[in-house]
Amino acid sequence: MKLTHDWLGPLELPDAPRRIVSLAPNATDTLYALGLGERVVGRSAFCYRPAATLALPVVSSYTKVRWELLRSLNPDLVLISTGVQRDLLKELAEAGLPVFPLPLPNSPYGILENIVLLGGVLGVEARASRLSAELAERYNRLYGLLPPLRTYLEFDLGGPISVGRGSYVSEALRHLGLINLFADHPQSYFTPDLDEVPRRNPELVIYEPKPHRMRPAERAQALLASRGWPYPLVVNGGDELAHYGPLFFEYLEGLERQIERLEP
Structure with missing residues (x-):
């Protein structure tokens, strides 16, 4: 999959990544909500939802990585957030890892947009659209x-x-x-x-x-x-x-x- 990211420019990622390391709790939550938990092989110390993640190796804190462990997991995709993780994002990209950052949302609708964005990267667009629509309906009921x-x-x-x-x-x-x-x-x-x-x-x-x-x-x-x-x-x-x-x-x-x- 070829795409252009606002932060990293042109990217080439696997069409169907099977070994995902997620260093951002929002990304980890989204992966499991999309039914892709079996693809996650590593997490950050702050990725503890859902409980199934607790069995995964802890690759990082929020801003520091255990590089030897990360490389040993041989990920074909590393997910991260922007915001306070931007320096770590730069380190991962410079190290040549297949990293994809999800932006910090400015509204709850940005959370929904990130779900659709990640669904596109992972090849589960229909599933992501459905989840986003369901959550949008719940959010709108709170208005x-x-x-x-x-x-x-x-x-x-x-x-x-x-x-x-x-x-x-x-x-x-x-x-x-x-x-x-x-x-x-x-x-x-x-x-x-x-x-x-x-x-x-x-x-x-x-x-x-x-x-x-x-x-x-x-x-x-x-x-x-x-x-x-x-x-x-x-x-x-x-x-x-x-x-x-x-x-x-x-x-x-x-x-x-x-x-x-x-x-x-």
């Missing part, structure tokens, strides 16, 4: 279901991170009917000024902890109390809104149900 609550979103990524303009997460909150407190911020992802949050009068806080944390809701409640924030709080399971694979839509549905259950 405007929630009241326009002024919402502060915080990811725990070793420190607080929030979202501004151009983020697929901010767009998803808008789609639900919520008002992102920092929708006017010029950066998609940034470290917020925590003193600024109360001045913007939030009516809801969404907190996404690191995954696999014990008692995340209790920890988040204690964190807000330490800041003197009395706002209604929703805590998800971790690495949900930050995940931009097909499972994102399931997580967004879960978030909507959590917020609906909040007492007025």
Whole structure:
């Protein structure tokens, strides 16, 4: 298969790759959602969904590769994301590996576009179109279901991170009917000024902890109390809104149900 990529220029990839190493959780999620899990021979440490991936060898962190292991797997396709993985993308391309990067989406519709894009690379276009259509229908059912609550979103990524303009997460909150407190911020992802949050009068806080944390809701409640924030709080399971694979839509549905259950 010959194609031209915006980042890498002309590419030549196998027509039907059978040994895929996925270094991006969104790509791994998509492969399994398309029924191609048997083709995956290696993963990153952050590719742990679905559970079947846990049996695969860990080839990388998010930005560092175990080169000897990667080469021993003899991949005919290496999948990666852009964004924070762009330096690793460059290293893989310069090493002559058959690498294909999926772009960071700017809206949830970009997640759907990536599914179709990957389906084309893997020769399962009809399957990818069907999955994308099903997820689009689920996403559209969420439109405007929630009241326009002024919402502060915080990811725990070793420190607080929030979202501004151009983020697929901010767009998803808008789609639900919520008002992102920092929708006017010029950066998609940034470290917020925590003193600024109360001045913007939030009516809801969404907190996404690191995954696999014990008692995340209790920890988040204690964190807000330490800041003197009395706002209604929703805590998800971790690495949900930050995940931009097909499972994102399931997580967004879960978030909507959590917020609906909040007492007025």
